[in-house]
Amino acid sequence: MKQKKFMLPESEIPTEWFNMQAIMPNKPLPILNPATRQPMKAEDLYPIFCEECAKQEFNQKDEWIPIPEAVREQYSAYRCTPLVRAYELEKALDTPAHIYFKNESVSPAGSHKLNSALAQAYYAKQQGVTNITTETGAGQWGGALSYAASKFGLECAVYMVRASFNQKPYRRSIVQTFGAAITPSPSMSTRAGKDLLTINPNDQGSLGCAISEAIELALTTPNCKYTLGSVLNHVAMHQTVIGLEAEKQMALAGEYPDIIVSCFGGGSNFCGTAFPFLRHNIQEGRKTRFIAAEPASCPKLTKGKFEYDFADEAGLTPLLPMYTLGHKFKPSAIHAGGLRYHGAGIILSQLMKDGYIEAVDLEQTETFKAGVLFARTEGIIPAPESCHAIAASIQEALKCKESGEQKNILFCLTGHGFVDMGSYDRFFTGELTNSTLTNEQIASSIASADALNK
Numbered sequence: 001m002k003q004k005k006f007m008l009p010e011s012e013i014p015t016e017w018f019n020m021q022a023i024m025p026n027k028p029l030p031i032l033n034p035a036t037r038q039p040m041k042a043e044d045l046y047p048i049f050c051e052e053c054a055k056q057e058f059n060q061k062d063e064w065i066p067i068p069e070a071v072r073e074q075y076s077a078y079r080c081t082p083l084v085r086a087y088e089l090e091k092a093l094d095t096p097a098h099i100y101f102k103n104e105s106v107s108p109a110g111s112h113k114l115n116s117a118l119a120q121a122y123y124a125k126q127q128g129v130t131n132i133t134t135e136t137g138a139g140q141w142g143g144a145l146s147y148a149a150s151k152f153g154l155e156c157a158v159y160m161v162r163a164s165f166n167q168k169p170y171r172r173s174i175v176q177t178f179g180a181a182i183t184p185s186p187s188m189s190t191r192a193g194k195d196l197l198t199i200n201p202n203d204q205g206s207l208g209c210a211i212s213e214a215i216e217l218a219l220t221t222p223n224c225k226y227t228l229g230s231v232l233n234h235v236a237m238h239q240t241v242i243g244l245e246a247e248k249q250m251a252l253a254g255e256y257p258d259i260i261v262s263c264f265g266g267g268s269n270f271c272g273t274a275f276p277f278l279r280h281n282i283q284e285g286r287k288t289r290f291i292a293a294e295p296a297s298c299p300k301l302t303k304g305k306f307e308y309d310f311a312d313e314a315g316l317t318p319l320l321p322m323y324t325l326g327h328k329f330k331p332s333a334i335h336a337g338g339l340r341y342h343g344a345g346i347i348l349s350q351l352m353k354d355g356y357i358e359a360v361d362l363e364q365t366e367t368f369k370a371g372v373l374f375a376r377t378e379g380i381i382p383a384p385e386s387c388h389a390i391a392a393s394i395q396e397a398l399k400c401k402e403s404g405e406q407k408n409i410l411f412c413l414t415g416h417g418f419v420d421m422g423s424y425d426r427f428f429t430g431e432l433t434n435s436t437l438t439n440e441q442i443a444s445s446i447a448s449a450d451a452l453n454k
């Protein structure tokens with residue numbers, strides 16, 4: 001029998017995260033205070049974030065950061081996650097490529113997001129913080145954070161965009177099951193929410209507004225800190241456990257990836273999977289290709305612009321140097337909720353600018369078609385976000401078929417789709433549509449960032 005799963009024991013859970021910033025040929029440009037245009041320091045973030053996370057955000061010196069033992073212990077509930085050779089998918093595609101996937105869907109929260117949620121909750125507890133807060137769009141991050149908060153004895157308050165709160169009742173139930181409070185945003189609990197509801201009592205909310213509410217709560221509640229599930233450097237670093245394990249597991253399989261693919265929202269799973277391998281490109285001249293798979297309806301890497309922009313719609317955050325579609329970008333309501341973000345993390349953006357990374361954009365229907373093929377061959381129903389990585393991997397595998405080359409493809413299966421079956425329903429009934437943006441639409445939304453770079 002051919003070996004399908006490559007497993008590592010709990011003792012092999014990484015003891016350190018890999019900090020890409022330390023080895024980048026060109027460091028990211030500084031994060032700027034929007035009022036003064038001066039570079040920001042870790043201390044500037046202390047009112048909002050835990051101190052340790054703020055320090056990690058700016059650390060360009062230490063290549064390796066120790067993972068606290070209490071976090072490794074919590075990781076052991078689901079790590080090391082399996083690396084799987086997708087033989088059945090290879091057969092269905094009739095490709096000479098070897099396709100591997102790292103299965104992050106096995107976590108209690110059902111996605112890779114827990115890798116950072118546990119770290120952020122731990123550092124909050126260490127600092128004597130009692131409450132943590134965040135926003136959630138589709139609900140994956142809220143679910144992961146509520147689980148992590150319960151493990152470290154913290155109170156957790158999640159603001160969920162009102163439209164999703166009503167459309168995705170089970171994500172809301174997951175947050176409640178793990179013991180967190182969940183509030184539809186906009187809400188009457190904050191100034192930002194009240195202002196919107198006064199104007200329109202039926203406001204359906206937005207990620208930008210939910211971020212404003214969560215930050216306001218953190219700033220006005222004693223012992224309360226804000227957390228974020230993607231985009232930021234420290235979040236990407238926490239996710240490197242994915243790539244570090246995969247590196248050892250690929251060695252068990254006796255192979256090394258030629259191509260690494262991940263879906264791309266704010267970049268945390270992409271960075272976490274790619275960076276431990278990218279270090280070998282930079283330090284030893286390896287030639288692995290890294291492909292970010294993004295939705296055609298939110299193409300910040302393939303069609304966005306590299307410049308300073310806000311991380312949120314309201315313009316409350318520092319200015320980040322990144323690929324962006326403009327902070328006023330309004331993505332269509334695609335089903336991969338976790339990929340509907342206007343910008344990319346600053347490390348990834350710099351690496352993309354320097355030519356280390358490639359990106360492709362995919363139509364929604366193509367991604368679901370890929371997800372269904374994956375479910376029927378490999379037996380796992382993928383999250384709509386993960387379907388993007390699968391679709392891009394299939395494209396590469398089919399290129400191998402054409403050229404007759406045997407390449408090793410590795411992708412990250414970020415989550416399962418059990419709470420997203422409504423989206424699959426719509427795919428089967430033909431209700432899912434593709435929305436490609438016109439150049440005019442993209443240009444007018446990027447103008448909101450251009451205005452900040454004058």
Ligand SMILES: *Cc1c(COP(=O)(O)O)cnc(C)c1O
Pocket residue numbers: 111112113140141229230231263264265266267268269270338339383385386414415416
């Ligand atoms: C949030 C999410 C993503 C996208 O986030 P990144 O930070 O880009 O990794 C992808 N897949 C799933 C299942 C998610 O929950």
